[in-house]
Amino acid sequence: MALTKIEFAVQMTCDSCERDVRNSLDNVDGVKNIEIDLKSGSVVVDTTLSADEVFKKLEQSGKKVVLKGYGNLSGVVILDTGKKSVKGVVRFVQQTPNICIIDGTVDGLNPGKHQISVHECGDLSEGCSSVGSYFNPYTNGSRSVYGNIGCVNAESNGRAAFRIDDNVIKLSEIIGRSFVISDEKNNRLACGIIARSAGLFQNPKKICACDGISLWDEKSQPKPSL
Template identity: 55%
Template structure:
């Protein structure tokens, strides 16, 4: 599995904070600490694990954690905001090289079992998931271009996944929609939830710590469900 490098903002005030962060990440399979900068409250991690898993490890220190950026030629995020209100999730896309796009996400509120995620043609949520169009086909030679495959929700309704896709080019799908669907008894897919795929910050490209409009700190925003400030 291709690893990705992610910059986290972790509230640290002293050297013991740094040691605490190091300790929770040491000897975790699939995780390599690239850099910890106390002055910038920055923790850069290279990992093949789902991003949420790494974030939750950092949060065990008791410190607020926010995601600042991703290493790659391009990054994007889709926040599920239309469809079934009980379904919430964040799906991140990282184009780590010209031939590999990592799709990393966590979705809550699903019925246990198999579901499907796909890229659809339109970034139009004006009538919910009914206006996202058909599944996106960028390459006429590959009719399944937009099909990102199966995800599995556990008994608690959560699906956490990390997919390595060698077909999708992120530049072609920004502005379109990510759709979660369910298929039953051979019937056409039921579109459950969807969100627009929007470009997000690359590594060290997000300097934001305070919102200029209302003074909200990134820690305030990171504590809100589906917050866009740290995506």
């Protein structure tokens, strides 16, 4: 897998905090380099792991953690349309001209295999039924259908956490289109529109301008029910 940089904000106040954070990632397979800035609360990791895997390791330090940036050219989709019990976040990082990293975590699934795909329309007016067919702008020798990415596996707890280094998808071609996760019978369970997101060092947010809540308070705010 391609090595990429992921930036996290970690709530640190002292040298001891910094040591705890570093210890949480030291000697972890797939983590190649760790840069910690105590003053800014920034932790940048070079890794072949998914964002979810690194996030969990950082949380073992006992500190609050928020993902802030991923790669240089990035996109994100929030899976919040479709079956109410299925929710997730999937990120796309154009790591090289020929590799797009697809890194996601989806909860509320039945255990087993699920299909992930990019569809031609960014239209959720009728839920996941209005996103159109697989996005397939041209025939590619390495995959018969451009948007048909493949399968991911949900564990017994209903979570599918995955990282795929895809050599077909180009982020610039899928912004504004839809991402769908389906069951083995091709029933569309959840979907969302792919949007441009913050890359590495592009998210300086400390306080939310809309409500004045700090980054850390915002993380612990209860989410509205759907």
